[in-house]
Amino acid sequence: MNFKEIEKKWQKRWEEEERYKAIDFSNKPKYYILVEFPYPSGVGLHVGHTPNQIAMDIIARKRRAEGYNVLYPIGWDAFGLPTENFAIKNGVSPIKATADNIANFKKQIKSLGISFDWSREINTTDESYYKWTQWIFLQFFKKGLAYKATANINWCPNCKIGLSNEESEGGVCERCGTPTIQKPKTQWMLKMSDYAEKLLNGLDDTHYWESIKTMQRNWIGKSEGTLLHCSLVSGEKFDIFTTCIETVFGITYFVLAPEHELVDKIKDKIKNFDEVMAYRQASAKKSEFERREMLKEKTGCRLDGIYAINPLTGEKVPVYIGDYVLAGYGTGAVMAVPSHDQRDFEFAQKFNLPFVEVISGGNTTHKAFEKEDYLGKGCRLVNSGEYSGSTVEEAKKAINDYLEKSGKGKRITTYKMRDWVFSRQRYWGEPVPLVYCEKCGWVPVPDDQLPVTLPKVERYQPTDDGESPLSRIDEWVNTTCPHCGGKAKRETDVMPNWAGSSWYWLRYMDPHNDKEFASLDKIKYWNTVDIYNGGGEHVTRHLLYARFWHKFLYDNGLVSNPEPFDRRVQQGIILASDGSKMSKSRGNVVDPLKYVNEYGADITRLSHMFMGDYVESKPWREDTLKPCERLLNRIVQLADKVDKNAKTQNKLILAQSIKKISEDIEDLKFNTAISQIMVLTSSLEKNEQISEEDYKTLLSLLCPFAPHISEEMWERLHFEGRVDDKWPTYKEEDLLENVVEIAVQVNSKIVARLDINPNLTDAEILEFVKNSSEVKDIIAGKEVVKEIYVKNRLVNLIVK
RNA sequence: GCGGAUAUGGCGGAAUGGCAGACGCGCUGGAUUUAGGUUCCAGUCCGAAAGGGUGCAGGUUCAACUCCUGUUAUCCGCACCA
Numbered sequence: 001m002n003f004k005e006i007e008k009k010w011q012k013r014w015e016e017e018e019r020y021k022a023i024d025f026s027n028k029p030k031y032y033i034l035v036e037f038p039y040p041s042g043v044g045l046h047v048g049h050t051p052n053q054i055a056m057d058i059i060a061r062k063r064r065a066e067g068y069n070v071l072y073p074i075g076w077d078a079f080g081l082p083t084e085n086f087a088i089k090n091g092v093s094p095i096k097a098t099a100d101n102i103a104n105f106k107k108q109i110k111s112l113g114i115s116f117d118w119s120r121e122i123n124t125t126d127e128s129y130y131k132w133t134q135w136i137f138l139q140f141f142k143k144g145l146a147y148k149a150t151a152n153i154n155w156c157p158n159c160k161i162g163l164s165n166e167e168s169e170g171g172v173c174e175r176c177g178t179p180t181i182q183k184p185k186t187q188w189m190l191k192m193s194d195y196a197e198k199l200l201n202g203l204d205d206t207h208y209w210e211s212i213k214t215m216q217r218n219w220i221g222k223s224e225g226t227l228l229h230c231s232l233v234s235g236e237k238f239d240i241f242t243t244c245i246e247t248v249f250g251i252t253y254f255v256l257a258p259e260h261e262l263v264d265k266i267k268d269k270i271k272n273f274d275e276v277m278a279y280r281q282a283s284a285k286k287s288e289f290e291r292r293e294m295l296k297e298k299t300g301c302r303l304d305g306i307y308a309i310n311p312l313t314g315e316k317v318p319v320y321i322g323d324y325v326l327a328g329y330g331t332g333a334v335m336a337v338p339s340h341d342q343r344d345f346e347f348a349q350k351f352n353l354p355f356v357e358v359i360s361g362g363n364t365t366h367k368a369f370e371k372e373d374y375l376g377k378g379c380r381l382v383n384s385g386e387y388s389g390s391t392v393e394e395a396k397k398a399i400n401d402y403l404e405k406s407g408k409g410k411r412i413t414t415y416k417m418r419d420w421v422f423s424r425q426r427y428w429g430e431p432v433p434l435v436y437c438e439k440c441g442w443v444p445v446p447d448d449q450l451p452v453t454l455p456k457v458e459r460y461q462p463t464d465d466g467e468s469p470l471s472r473i474d475e476w477v478n479t480t481c482p483h484c485g486g487k488a489k490r491e492t493d494v495m496p497n498w499a500g501s502s503w504y505w506l507r508y509m510d511p512h513n514d515k516e517f518a519s520l521d522k523i524k525y526w527n528t529v530d531i532y533n534g535g536g537e538h539v540t541r542h543l544l545y546a547r548f549w550h551k552f553l554y555d556n557g558l559v560s561n562p563e564p565f566d567r568r569v570q571q572g573i574i575l576a577s578d579g580s581k582m583s584k585s586r587g588n589v590v591d592p593l594k595y596v597n598e599y600g601a602d603i604t605r606l607s608h609m610f611m612g613d614y615v616e617s618k619p620w621r622e623d624t625l626k627p628c629e630r631l632l633n634r635i636v637q638l639a640d641k642v643d644k645n646a647k648t649q650n651k652l653i654l655a656q657s658i659k660k661i662s663e664d665i666e667d668l669k670f671n672t673a674i675s676q677i678m679v680l681t682s683s684l685e686k687n688e689q690i691s692e693e694d695y696k697t698l699l700s701l702l703c704p705f706a707p708h709i710s711e712e713m714w715e716r717l718h719f720e721g722r723v724d725d726k727w728p729t730y731k732e733e734d735l736l737e738n739v740v741e742i743a744v745q746v747n748s749k750i751v752a753r754l755d756i757n758p759n760l761t762d763a764e765i766l767e768f769v770k771n772s773s774e775v776k777d778i779i780a781g782k783e784v785v786k787e788i789y790v791k792n793r794l795v796n797l798i799v800k
Numbered sequence: 801g802c803g804g805a806u807a808u809g810g811c812g813g814a815a816u817g818g819c820a821g822a823c824g825c826g827c828u829g830g831a832u833u834u835a836g837g838u839u840c841c842a843g844u845c846c847g848a849a850a851g852g853g854u855g856c857a858g859g860u861u862c863a864a865c866u867c868c869u870g871u872u873a874u875c876c877g878c879a880c881c882a
Contacts, residue, residue: 211804211805212804214803214804215803215804215877218802218803218804218881219803219877219878219879221879221881222881223881223882225882240882241882242882243881243882244882255882323880324880324882325880325882326879326880326881326882328879329879329880329881329882330881330882333882334882335882336882337882341882342801343801343880343882344882414881414882415881416879416881417879418879536804536805536876536877537876537877539804539877540803540804540877540878541877541878573875573876575875579875610812610823610824611812611813612812612813613812613813613814616805616806616813617806617875617876618812618813619812621811621812621825623811623812623824623825623826624812624824624825626824626825627823627824627825628824630839633838633839669814671812671813671814671823671824672813672814672822672823674823674824675813675814675822675823675824676822676823678823678824679822679823741819742819743818743819744819745818745819745862745863747862748862748863750819753819785862786862787862788818788862788863790818790863793818793819794818794819794863796818796862796863797862798862
């Protein structure tokens with residue numbers, strides 16, 4: 001059988017008849033399947049990308065056969081660094097590089113016979129697309145959710161360029177190896193923190209995997225605690241945040257983040273200010289990466305001559321700065337209770353600071369007795385003044401009440417999730433559609449002037465002072481203020497790669513609309529994405545950004561549903577054969593086209609899905625190709641046995657297969673679904689003749705996995721209609737068996753396997769088992785104290 | 801350090817708390833073939849057997865790959881969650 005020729009024929013036919021086009025407002029029930037749209041890199045589509053498209057294609061094809069109006073679209077997430085760097089290196093324009101890469105990807109995807117609705121293809125770098133990315137950004141701006149703030153960027157002092165985290169991995173510049181430093185830069189921010197609570201609560205309305213919900217919850221990081229107003233002996237005030245106010249009597253020092261503003265305020269009073277500044281500078285040089293990696297060894301610096309007062313005890317304690325305290329979380333300052341916080345414990349040991357145990361019941365000689373250890377265990381306070389003797393829970397409440405009454409502090413909720421740094425000083429992104437006017441400040445570009453198109457530049461590199469290359473084009477930068485008509489300058493930063501992917505599923509619903517990003521009618525019809533498949537690496541950031549944008553649009557009446565995705569599932573990463581990550585630099589990228597050319601699309605698809613559990617990451621392997629090829633050849637040969645006059649002899653195995661394959665597809669267990677197709681095929685092969693109905697069922701079950709050959713065999717045998725016109729169903733009664741083998745245990749040990757009639761009552765079966773020759777002798781003369789019968793599975797007799 | 805996951809034959813992997821190893825790969829033997837390949841048939845967790853066996857140590861249960869506690873290793877993500 002020449003699979004490749006058949007596949008070309010069917011792919012052409014599907015395209016001509018627009019077979020997989022999703023119909024707006026169809027009367028059929030809708031089903032929206034989304035795969036993360038790929039980044040069209042120069043490496044080409046590789047087998048790391050393809051499983052998700054194949055897997056969702058299987059679901060899409062099954063759903064269509066079941067009578068759904070399926071939306072299964074595809075597009076390109078094409079802005080961003082890889083293409084920009086490729087452009088710089090090779091001296092081609094990113095526009096051309098993107099177009100070339102997309103053409104390549106498209107060819108590869110089409111060769112696999114994925115049933116995308118190509119009429120809805122989108123590309124984040126098209127002006128007609130990013131016009132709306134800019135427009136949505138302006139809605140954030142108009143609602144006060146886009147603001148300017150100073151944030152650190154990774155800066156290479158040698159290349160004089162801002163680097164992404166990826167480009168400065170390990171704290172060194174990827175290009176020249178120079179250690180990077182943290183450089184403050186004014187940036188656009190999106191106020192995601194305003195949506196923390198909504199993003200948290202909204203998870204309850206979704207059907208994401210529980211592990212994904214947990215990761216999002218942890219990322220949002222809601223934490224309820226106490227804001228405690230503290231002051232230095234010299235009078236200056238500062239706040240700290242703690243979740244463990246019950247340990248307040250155990251404070252033996254305070255620690256501020258190195259960048260904390262209080263340090264500047266009191267610099268005249270710090271005796272060792274030079275030393276403090278040196279520490280601060282050393283910390284600033286550390287990347288996030290280093291701060292994380294170096295925490296085995298706590299570092300810090302005492303503020304000599306500075307003491308703070310414990311607001312509850314009035315006690316005088318020293319103050320330190322230390323970079324284990326982060327400026328961006330809480331208040332950038334902590335109360336240190338070394339007996340009950342492990343980080344404080346380590347810091348105190350290093351700097352020889354005192355320990356005061358205030359929660360009894362633990363041992364604090366070698367490590368801290370932390371809240372995880374004492375909460376909910378009825379532990380009581382000690383060394384805590386009037387609170388000594390109270391339980392932790394009582395004390396927490398009483399101390400908080402006292403603080404609120406006395407004005408020394410209050411209960412607050414904080415979130416770990418930070419606002420989103422939304423500027424990049426780069427070229428290949430959506431220009432931020434704002435202009436700055438001396439008189440009017442930041443003014444949005446009016447809707448009728450959108451999009452602000454990305455101008456052509458000669459050099460794609462940022463400037464030496466770290467500004468976007470757009471800042472070099474004076475005639476572009478200089479413009480007039482849309483508000484007052486005076487002189488103004490355009491913002492030269494562009495948006496991050498994440499922007500275009502934060503609303504793309506909405507554009508698929510109405511991809512050619514030039515009046516709105518998508519019409520509300522169509523949004524109402526397609527509504528929530530029913531299943532969204534992507535990589536585990538996007539579970540926190542992309543998924544939160546996307547939900548954030550969607551919720552913002554919902555709050556402004558622009559979409560009809562509060563959550564964008566109902567189900568979120570993820571595929572395992574396909575690694576190279578040796579278990580390492582696939583990447584161009586390693587030269588271990590596997591091109592699916594290679595297998596399509598050699599074996600054809602159907603076998604390539606089957607072999608991808610047969611490789612193992614879809615959800616687990618695994619190395620690429622080729623040894624699943626052969627068995628899948630064998631399977632298809634066997635199914636083709638089986639056609640010779642099809643006989644118009646034959647009657648079905650396979651009710652049971654067919655019913656079992658329909659049930660198992662249907663359920664397995666829903667559960668993303670494609671590997672076991674294929675196993676069942678193999679089992680069914682083997683079973684049918686035992687027949688001399690096969691009825692048309694039986695063979696049709698086999699082809700329909702195979703179709704989502706291997707659509708080309710299924711269509712072809714259906715046509716060759718002149719069956720009516722098409723193979724995917726309807727999904728096979730079965731009758732419950734066909735699943736009933738006449739004889740079932742059960743295991744028989746005595747004292748939980750298997751002693752026999754017996755065939756039983758499952759229609760007998762439980763009592764009859766137990767009687768039958770006890771009287772069987774295999775069991776009779778073993779239990780003779782003993783007392784049966786317990787009898788367990790698990791239907792159609794086993795009998796366990798407990799005897800004494 | 802934190803968060804999420806994973807651990808089963810020579811290999812990939814199956815198993816609503818109920819017969820561990822489905823389905824494959826590989827391997828062994830046989831048939832077909834001038835030969836190789838293809839295809840087909842049989843066997844294949846370990847052990848001679850009694851038995852043993854799902855990373856390791858405990859626990860719950862008539863019964864544990866599955867649930868609980870602890871522990872180790874590996875993978876992914878990360879922004880030291882006070």
